[in-house]
Amino acid sequence: MDNPHYRVACLLDVQPETEDTSSYLFVLEDGGDFQFSPGQFNMLGLPGTEEAAISFSSLAAAGSGRFTHTIRRVGNVTRLIGELEIGQRVMVRGPFGRGWPxxxxxxxxxxxxxxxxxxxxxxxxxxxxxxxxxxxxxxxxxxxxxxxxxxxxxxxxxxxxxxxxxxxxxxxxxxxxxxxxxxxxxxxxxxxxxxxxxxxxxxxxxxxxxxxxxxxxxxxxxxxxxxxxxxxxxxxxxxxxxxxxxxxxxxxxxxxxxxxxxxxxxxxxxxxxxx
Ligand SMILES: Cc1cc2nc3c(=O)[nH]c(=O)nc-3n(C[C@H](O)[C@H](O)[C@H](O)COP(=O)(O)OP(=O)(O)OC[C@H]3O[C@@H](n4cnc5c(N)ncnc54)[C@H](O)[C@@H]3O)c2cc1C
Ligand code: FES
Structure with missing residues (x-):
């Protein structure tokens, strides 16, 4: 990973969307809040991998530290995320970018x-x-x-x-x-x-x-x-x-x-x- 300023998030739920795409509900492990705007994205990674940019597909839920990403399994990071069991962790940096006006x-x-x-x-x-x-x-x-x-x-x-x-x-x-x-x-x-x-x-x-x-x-x-x-x-x-x-x-x-x-x-x- 390029930047050590990441937080750890736990997988809470997976909702299959299509054959190769699912929505993943995460919660920050530190119990902190997580604010973001529609159109912004996170960098998601796992130990020993590069990171992938992934947009938020949910609204921020004030005070809950929860967020959803909808991810197509196309390569290294996204396939590994697809193999996660409930309770397993990812590393998250973000939110990044400018969202919808x-x-x-x-x-x-x-x-x-x-x-x-x-x-x-x-x-x-x-x-x-x-x-x-x-x-x-x-x-x-x-x-x-x-x-x-x-x-x-x-x-x-x-x-x-x-x-x-x-x-x-x-x-x-x-x-x-x-x-x-x-x-x-x-x-x-x-x-x-x-x-x-x-x-x-x-x-x-x-x-x-x-x-x-x-x-x-x-x-x-x-x-x-x-x-x-x-x-x-x-x-x-x-x-x-x-x-x-x-x-x-x-x-x-x-x-x-x-x-x-x-x-x-x-x-x-x-x-x-x-x-
Ligand atoms: C702002 C932003 C938001 C995004 N939001 C989402 C989202 O919400 N959901 C989502 O699923 N994706 C999203 N993406 C796309 C996602 O970031 C990419 O698909 C990312 O590459 C996935 O990472 P990976 O490690 O799984 O795949 P990689 O291993 O990076 O592979 C991705 C694809 O590129 C090919 N590839 C790998 N390396 C190379 C190379 N050197 N040259 C050419 N092709 C190569 C692979 O074969 C594969 O098809 C977003 C991207 C951006 C920039
Ligand atoms: S990802 Fe490095 S400059 Fe944008």
Whole structure:
């Protein structure tokens, strides 16, 4: 590990989401509090491994020291986390980065567009908006995944689609089987016209594969949505998490410190993005 300033957290519960992705509830072993904002992330590690940057998929629970990460098992750290038993420990550094601009949502319509695992960092933002629903105008979630089996948070998705406080559009590339979720077939960009939103007064937050974020942001800009109110969350390989090692740099920006959430105009000008 690069930085010794870590805390130890115990695994309390595991909720499988898809074949390769689960949500892990942790609690800090020192009994301390843990405050973080939607869109921020932790660096998680185990003895003898590098660390992996992982977003919070829950809201901070004041005074409890509890937090949830939704993790796809793709490599060294994430596979080992997937093998943890309840009660076993991880090392945690964080919270890091700048999250979603929650304060900008007040008095506005809010549009969230997520692709695949990109719903994980948007989930706490959405939960916050639902808890503070009176502060914003219309709230729309568009969520796309390859198939139903790739959709995380299906319990939340089912609840949200029945709630009057939020409009939902769920879409899959391929409809493989029946579900209680109302699913449409096609990419998220296919369902972005004619939304009940005021383009000049909407905060749009996007998270997913970079190529998907590119098409969504461009589509919104073409429809007249204000570009400075379009935000996206960028992923880059990370090491220090503190703007020292340069691993996560995009142009002059450090994703770990200046991001991971950036405004579209702030990040699209750098050639080393697909935006
Ligand atoms: C801000 C931020 C938030 C994130 N949030 C989440 C989240 O909420 N949930 C989540 O699951 N992930 C998240 N990620 C992604 C996660 O950090 C990466 O998937 C991380 O690499 C996983 O670490 P690992 O050690 O398990 O995998 P690694 O061992 O790093 O491997 C990851 C993948 O990269 C490939 N790989 C490994 N080394 C190399 C190399 N040298 N060159 C090319 N490819 C290589 C592997 O084959 C594998 O497919 C986030 C990333 C960022 C930056
Ligand atoms: S991870 Fe080291 S500079 Fe961002």
């Amino acid at each position: 929650i304060e900008q949502a007040v008095g506005c319509d809010v549009l969230l567009v997520a692709g695949g695992l990109g719903l994980a960092p948007l989930r706490p933002f959405l939960l916050y908006m639902l808890e503070n629903r009176g502060q914003i105008r219309n709230l729309v979630l568009i969520f796309g995944a390859r198939t139903l089996d790739d959709m995380i948070f299906q319990i939340d998705l089912a609840r949200w689609q029945e709630q009057d406080e939020i409009s939902t559009i769920y879409c899959v590339d391929h409809l493989t089987r029946e579900s209680n979720l109302r699913l449409r077939t096609g990419l998220v960009t296919r369902f972005m016209d004619g939304l009940d939103l005021d383009p000049r007064n909407t905060l749009a937050c996007i998270c997913g594969p970079e190529i998907m974020m590119r098409f969504v942001a461009r589509n919104l800009a073409l429809q007249g949505y204000r570009q400075d109110r379009i935000y996206l969350s960028m992923e880059r390989r990370m090491r220090c998490g503190t703007a020292h090692c340069g691993h996560c740099q995009i142009g002059a920006k450090f994703v770990c410190q200046d991001g991971p959430v950036f405004s579209y105009p702030d990040i699209a000008r750098f050639a080393d993005t697909a935006l």
